[in-house]
Amino acid sequence: MDMSTGDLNPAAIPTVPANTQGDDRWMSLHNRFVSDSKDKEPEVLFVGDSLIQLMHQFEVWRELFSPLHALNFGIGGDATQHVLWRLSNGELDHINPRVVVLWVGTNNHGDTPDQIAGGICAIVHLITNKLPRAHVLILGLLPRGKLPNPLRVRNAQVNALVQAALPSLPRASYLDVDPGLVHSDGTISPQDLYDYLHLTPLTYRSVCQPLHRAITALLEQPAL
Numbered sequence: 001m002d003m004s005t006g007d008l009n010p011a012a013i014p015t016v017p018a019n020t021q022g023d024d025r026w027m028s029l030h031n032r033f034v035s036d037s038k039d040k041e042p043e044v045l046f047v048g049d050s051l052i053q054l055m056h057q058f059e060v061w062r063e064l065f066s067p068l069h070a071l072n073f074g075i076g077g078d079a080t081q082h083v084l085w086r087l088s089n090g091e092l093d094h095i096n097p098r099v100v101v102l103w104v105g106t107n108n109h110g111d112t113p114d115q116i117a118g119g120i121c122a123i124v125h126l127i128t129n130k131l132p133r134a135h136v137l138i139l140g141l142l143p144r145g146k147l148p149n150p151l152r153v154r155n156a157q158v159n160a161l162v163q164a165a166l167p168s169l170p171r172a173s174y175l176d177v178d179p180g181l182v183h184s185d186g187t188i189s190p191q192d193l194y195d196y197l198h199l200t201p202l203t204y205r206s207v208c209q210p211l212h213r214a215i216t217a218l219l220e221q222p223a224l
Contacts, residue, residue, distance in 0.1 A: 011111045011119030014085035017077065026075060026082075033073045034090040042071040042095055044215055045134075047083060047123075048103035050076035050198065051142075058204050064212040068219070071095070079108040080119025084126060092130045099218045100127050101211070103139040105158055106151075106197070113154050117161035124172045135218050136172040138162055139211070143178065146196045148186045175214050179206035 017026055044065065046052045052074030055061055061072070073091055075082070083104050102123060108116045124136045140162075141155035163174050181188050181203075188196055192203045199207065 009115045009118045009122075011080045011108050011115040012084065012122040013081055014088045015081040016085055017079075017082050026077075029075050030086050030089070030091065033071075033086070034093070036071065037091060037094045040071055040095065042069050042097045043219060044068045044070040044099045044101065045095065045097040046070060046072045046074060046101045046103075047087065047091075047127075048074050048101075048139075049078040049083075049107050050074065051106070052101070052103050054198060055204060055208070058201050060201070060205050060208045064208055065215075068215060071097075074103075077107055078104060079111075080104055080116060080123060081108075084119065084123055087123065087126055087130070092127065096131060097134055098223065099215050100131065100134050100136045101139065101215065102127070102136055106141050106144060106155060113157035113161055116154075116158045117165065120158070120162055121165050121169060124169045128170050128172070133223060134171065135221075136169070137211075137214060137218065138172060138174045140174065140176040140178060142193075143182050143188060144193070144197045146188055146190075152182075173214075175211065177207045177211055179203065 019026070046055065052072060053076050056072040056074070073086070102120070104123070105116045105120055108119065111119070120138060124138065127134060127136050140159045143152045143155060145151060159176070166172060166174060181192050183189065190196070192200060194200050
């Protein structure tokens with residue numbers, strides 16, 4: 001498999017997103033995460049885009065993940081290159097979690113499946129280099145949109161490429177957390193993804209229960 005990596009792949013080059021709204025919120029959140037990491041000792045770190053960020057707002061977070069001493073470093077709108085920049089610039093420097101949950105890639109608009117998978121793999125390599133005892137749990141990208149569309153196809157291709165790359169990723173595994181969002185007629189219900197991208201509380205519960213089991217199993221393994 002010839003995944004785009006290195007200088008030729010925009011999804012694998014650490015990048016600060018444009019401050020399009022003018023309030024510098026992204027950098028403020030990044031700086032807060034760096035500060036948070038200095039006085040926390042998480043066993044589990046969640047990293048990614050809005051699907052990670054919003055998880056923190058639901059009861060399922062307090063119920064399943066707070067007891068595991070989890071930190072949430074999700075920022076809405078992040079693509080792989082933005083997560084790479086954040087993790088390269090301080091967010092991992094003061095913590096030593098056993099498990100890192102990574103969920104990113106659905107916002108990589110304009111990138112090919114090869115490039116997005118390459119960006120995800122670059123993040124995994126960065127994490128395992130900086131955190132030698134951590135296991136990275138890569139969550140599969142979910143389908144999106146009410147009706148079949150090119151982004152669903154792209155996300156499914158990214159998932160297949162990431163799974164194919166697992167043998168080259170030390171201390172990483174892949175978890176499909178799709179609870180069956182696409183109905184037999186090809187539609188996605190707003191009861192599952194309220195805006196056809198983000199999860200309802202019920203869907204978060206369907207996603208987080210198997211995720212919690214996977215994290216717990218990893219934490220029960222002997223430490224490296």
